[in-house]
Amino acid sequence: EPVKLHQAAVDAVHENKRYFIHSHVYPEVIIDPALTVQTDAKWLRFILMQLLSNAIKYSSGSGLKVTVQAFYSKDRRQVVLEVTDRGMGIPKSDIKRVFDPFYTGENGRKLKESTGMGLYLVSEVVRKMNHRIELESEPGQGTTIRLLFLQ
Numbered sequence: 001e002p003v004k005l006h007q008a009a010v011d012a013v014h015e016n017k018r019y020f021i022h023s024h025v026y027p028e029v030i031i032d033p034a035l036t037v038q039t040d041a042k043w044l045r046f047i048l049m050q051l052l053s054n055a056i057k058y059s060s061g062s063g064l065k066v067t068v069q070a071f072y073s074k075d076r077r078q079v080v081l082e083v084t085d086r087g088m089g090i091p092k093s094d095i096k097r098v099f100d101p102f103y104t105g106e107n108g109r110k111l112k113e114s115t116g117m118g119l120y121l122v123s124e125v126v127r128k129m130n131h132r133i134e135l136e137s138e139p140g141q142g143t144t145i146r147l148l149f150l151q
Contacts, residue, residue, distance in 0.1 A: 003041045005081055006031040009068040012048035016056065023060040025085075027052075030069040037079050037149040043125050050118045051083040051145055058143065059087030077151055084144040090137035098135060099123040 006029065013020070013027040020027055048068070055066040064086040073080055090098060097103045102116040119135075126133045126147060137143040 002036045005035050005070045006033040016052050023056050025056045025059045026065045028065045028067045055085035059085045079149040081147040086142040089139040
């Protein structure tokens with residue numbers, strides 16, 4: 001179904017409002033309100049909730065922003081939705097395993113709140129909907145997760 005990304009992002013941010021406030025992390029949504037993708041709205045909500053939860057958790061107490069933005073790729077063949085935090089980032093040694101089930105990584109073991117299932121479930125849902133997911137991270141600088149929607 002056609003889903004407006006701006007509204008989906010704003011709704012997910014609103015649902016996490018208390019978590020943002022409690023964690024001293026500030027949301028920012030930069031998406032053209034007309035930008036629409038073909039996807040499943042309920043599963044996109046699940047994905048956004050999980051990505052925002054992770055972004056807040058790993059940025060907690062920082063006073064920094066979590067940004068949700070979307071745009072067309074350079075060749076305009078896909079829409080890119082990014083969730084970017086400016087938190088602790090992921091060690092290089094953990095990046096290749098973050099989508100594995102039950103893998104919590106170094107940061108997850110430090111925070112003791114991680115099950116290692118969130119990104120695994122997100123990646124499974126993304127794959128089943130024929131979208132793609134990418135992750136980029138720099139320790140001490142933050143993490144960006146990209147969802148790619150083919151047009």
